[in-house]
Amino acid sequence: MNKYSSEHIDIIVDTAPQGILGTFIPGQTISGKVIYKPTTQVDINHVVIICKGICFTEITERSGNNTISHYPEKIILFRNLDTIFRGPHTIPAGTYEWPFQFELPIRCNYSRKSHRRDNQYRLGDQELPPTFKLASENFSQPPEAQVSYKLKVKINPGSIIHTIKRAKELPVWSLSSTPLKPPVPLDSYSEGNGRFKSNSLRPTQHTFKEKMKHAFTSDASLKTPEINIAVQFKMPRCVSATQYMPVELACKYTKTGQNDPESPELILDGCTFSLKSYVNVRSSGTLSEHHDNGRETVLSHTIRGNQKLLSHDGSFIPVWEPIRLADMTSHVHRLVPTFSTWTITMWYKMIVKIRVRHVQTGHIWKFESKFPFEILPGEVEVPAYSKQQTSLVEAGPSELYPPQLQSDNQASSSSAGPPEFRDDLAPPSYNSGDVWRTEPNLKRAC
Numbered sequence: 001m002n003k004y005s006s007e008h009i010d011i012i013v014d015t016a017p018q019g020i021l022g023t024f025i026p027g028q029t030i031s032g033k034v035i036y037k038p039t040t041q042v043d044i045n046h047v048v049i050i051c052k053g054i055c056f057t058e059i060t061e062r063s064g065n066n067t068i069s070h071y072p073e074k075i076i077l078f079r080n081l082d083t084i085f086r087g088p089h090t091i092p093a094g095t096y097e098w099p100f101q102f103e104l105p106i107r108c109n110y111s112r113k114s115h116r117r118d119n120q121y122r123l124g125d126q127e128l129p130p131t132f133k134l135a136s137e138n139f140s141q142p143p144e145a146q147v148s149y150k151l152k153v154k155i156n157p158g159s160i161i162h163t164i165k166r167a168k169e170l171p172v173w174s175l176s177s178t179p180l181k182p183p184v185p186l187d188s189y190s191e192g193n194g195r196f197k198s199n200s201l202r203p204t205q206h207t208f209k210e211k212m213k214h215a216f217t218s219d220a221s222l223k224t225p226e227i228n229i230a231v232q233f234k235m236p237r238c239v240s241a242t243q244y245m246p247v248e249l250a251c252k253y254t255k256t257g258q259n260d261p262e263s264p265e266l267i268l269d270g271c272t273f274s275l276k277s278y279v280n281v282r283s284s285g286t287l288s289e290h291h292d293n294g295r296e297t298v299l300s301h302t303i304r305g306n307q308k309l310l311s312h313d314g315s316f317i318p319v320w321e322p323i324r325l326a327d328m329t330s331h332v333h334r335l336v337p338t339f340s341t342w343t344i345t346m347w348y349k350m351i352v353k354i355r356v357r358h359v360q361t362g363h364i365w366k367f368e369s370k371f372p373f374e375i376l377p378g379e380v381e382v383p384a385y386s387k388q389q390t391s392l393v394e395a396g397p398s399e400l401y402p403p404q405l406q407s408d409n410q411a412s413s414s415s416a417g418p419p420e421f422r423d424d425l426a427p428p429s430y431n432s433g434d435v436w437r438t439e440p441n442l443k444r445a446c
């Protein structure tokens with residue numbers, strides 16, 4: 001094995017992440033240690049550690065002659081470098097540790113030439129954007145958009161060829177300094193109408209004489225029975241990933257003829273939540289700017305019906321216990337707060353599909369609603385209004401970001417201490433026919 005190998009380096013972060021989801025926050029001090037365990041005697045000229053944030057975009061375009069062009073743009077949000085050891089020294093095999101400490105900036109600024117589409121992005125001084133990566137779907141040449149924060153160690157033995165490196169990602173989100181207000185359902189809601197007309201709703205089948213009379217007359221007593229329902233659904237459109245969302249449903253049955261069932265038994269068969277992120281991306285070319293967009297399904301979660309009969313009077317009732325976005329996916333770190341920066345702007349759309357079933361016949365009405373959705377920043381602590389704190393997501397660093405925050409191998413101290421650091425040296429669709437619509441004047445529940 002090469003005596004200069006990145007496998008000999010480990011980065012341990014001692015600072016505890018903040019918030020329920022376990023992320024670092026702007027302004028937080030990140031401290032830890034670099035562990036180096038060479039298996040043989042090695043030369044070291046210096047050891048540096050870098051803490052930096054990067055916003056990267058790349059647009060890929062295909063021209064008519066089948067030429068593919070790439071337009072990348074890399075923005076350094078910040079870059080802090082510290083020399084934690086300086087030689088030159090020759091050290092024997094063993095375990096060596098060097099402490100480090102950085103403070104994440106609270107804000108960043110980037111001067112960018114003005115362009116006509118600047119209104120789609122956020123310019124000037126702003127808070128650090130959250131850690132983010134677009135894995136665009138259904139695109140032959142998807143754009144790339146990524147915001148990343150990392151620690152990077154470089155050990156230089158005095159030769160550029162043999163320089164070894166090791167990097168560790170840091171999940172960074174902004175958090176609300178105070179507990180967020182509880183999500184409140186909007187005044188407006190989504191509603192739809194469903195109709196089911198069938199001879200199977202008749203208590204008894206028609207005789208031949210009745211069938212003939214039905215075919216050639218308009219006798220109301222022979223009309224084919226039907227079930228007409230109006231369904232209304234509401235939930236918050238603005239919530240953090242760890243806030244409990246009340247989800248309510250109303251069903252109103254209208255009897256349109258004397259043959260219609262008096263009180264059909266209707267139950268909620270289930271509901272599917274699909275959250276999609278939509279991203280606008282831009283990057284600078286030699287002569288002009290380039291723009292593209294992508295989308296990604298962040299979560300898709302289905303809840304089975306509770307098999308309870310629905311009321312027919314149109315009153316709203318909770319259909320489940322309050323649920324959180326964090327409970328709908330095992331990839332909690334993908335629930336990035338809505339954000340916009342110089343070259344990336346990201347927002348969400350929620351798609352809710354409701355199924356209502358008629359118990360006697362098994363007929364299912366399917367309704368679909370789409371509406372803008374916003375994910376708020378995380379919370380510093382467990383919100384006091386939560387009634388279900390016993391079921392909070394235990395999503396600390398070991399669950400969310402094991403490669404980033406935990407050591408690959410627990411290093412033990414060595415009797416061979418590192419040479420002293422010299423301060424005097426400067427650091428170098430559903431198609432059921434049912435109608436489901438969203439009211440036009442939606443208000444944010446925040």
